[in-house]
Amino acid sequence: MRFVWVAMGSIIPTMSRRHRWVVSDRFFLISRRVLSRRGILPADVRRRHDGAMPNGRAAEERKPRAPHRYPNPTSVVPGGRCSTTTGDQRRNPEMLRCMHMKNLFEPSAATEIRQRMAHLRPDSERQWGKMNVAQMLAHCSAWMEWAVGLKSRPRSLVGRIFGKVAKSTVLNEKPIRRNMPTDKSLIVSDERDFEVERQRLVEWTDRFAAGGPEKCTNHPHSFFGKMTPLEWATLAYKHLDHHLRQFGV
Numbered sequence: 001m002r003f004v005w006v007a008m009g010s011i012i013p014t015m016s017r018r019h020r021w022v023v024s025d026r027f028f029l030i031s032r033r034v035l036s037r038r039g040i041l042p043a044d045v046r047r048r049h050d051g052a053m054p055n056g057r058a059a060e061e062r063k064p065r066a067p068h069r070y071p072n073p074t075s076v077v078p079g080g081r082c083s084t085t086t087g088d089q090r091r092n093p094e095m096l097r098c099m100h101m102k103n104l105f106e107p108s109a110a111t112e113i114r115q116r117m118a119h120l121r122p123d124s125e126r127q128w129g130k131m132n133v134a135q136m137l138a139h140c141s142a143w144m145e146w147a148v149g150l151k152s153r154p155r156s157l158v159g160r161i162f163g164k165v166a167k168s169t170v171l172n173e174k175p176i177r178r179n180m181p182t183d184k185s186l187i188v189s190d191e192r193d194f195e196v197e198r199q200r201l202v203e204w205t206d207r208f209a210a211g212g213p214e215k216c217t218n219h220p221h222s223f224f225g226k227m228t229p230l231e232w233a234t235l236a237y238k239h240l241d242h243h244l245r246q247f248g249v
Contacts, residue, residue: 030161101173103233104240110209113240114202119249122194126246128178135188136243137197142186144204147236149217153183159223167224171234176242183222208236 102109117137124133131139145151155163170176208215213229220226227235 030157101171101234102237103230104205104209104236105212105230105233107209109237110205113205113237113244116244116249117198117202120194120198120244120247124247124249127248129246131188133247134192134194134197135190136246137194137201138188138192139182139186140240140243141197141201141204142188143239144201144208144236146219146221147208147217147232148204148211148215149219151185152217152219153185153222155220155225156222159221159225163221163223163225167221167227167231170224170238171231175245176238178246205240208233 102112104110104113120133120137122133126132126136129136142151146153213233216229216232221235224235
């Protein structure tokens with residue numbers, strides 16, 4: 001918990017007023033849940049947390065709110081973009097953002113990535129970061145294994161608090177910022193063969209692009225949480241674009 005408080009102290013001041021409220025509210029709910037399980041939460045607060053309302057009525061008496069009805073975000077045309085822009089899509093900013101960005105379900109975007117990978121060389125120099133080019137290719141292949149559902153990681157506590165807000169700052173038209181933190185399981189520190197890793201990444205890229213939304217993972221992202229296939233495809237393109245720019249292609 002101490003680490004989370006330190007992280008909040010450094011991240012929250014950089015957020016907008018609306019995002020500060022959302023993050024603070026989520027952190028309060030999760031903290032209350034943790035303290036309740038450890039028996040630290042005061043008895044009166046614990047009773048309200050366990051289901052009783054302040055006025056004595058049971059939580060079951062509360063009328064459930066009707067869920068928002070959005071169209072299926074996985075419905076994409078053969079080119080990869082969402083088919084139409086409806087009123088519900090305009091009310092869902094994440095769907096609207098992904099409609100206008102490149103993603104790996106688009107044949108043109110997948111072809112672009114393959115052509116840029118062909119320009120890499122074993123001695124390509126990095127412009128930032130610590131990995132060499134072969135390690136970068138292995139790192140991207142490990143990430144693509146997440147995208148197709150071959151592997152997955154459990155949600156992190158920090159991701160549960162900040163993930164939704166962070167996703168909205170990554171899934172936009174701007175390139176991913178340099179030196180962003182990554183999951184420990186994706187860090188490659190041993191030496192790899194360049195040609196082997198490049199061919200492996202090409203195969204993973206083709207597999208993801210050819211599979212479409214039906215073959216995309218159903219697991220939540222370890223930091224960003226639940227994502228639609230279109231969001232996975234958009235993030236896959238941005239992730240590959242980020243690391244290819246890292247080595248100047």
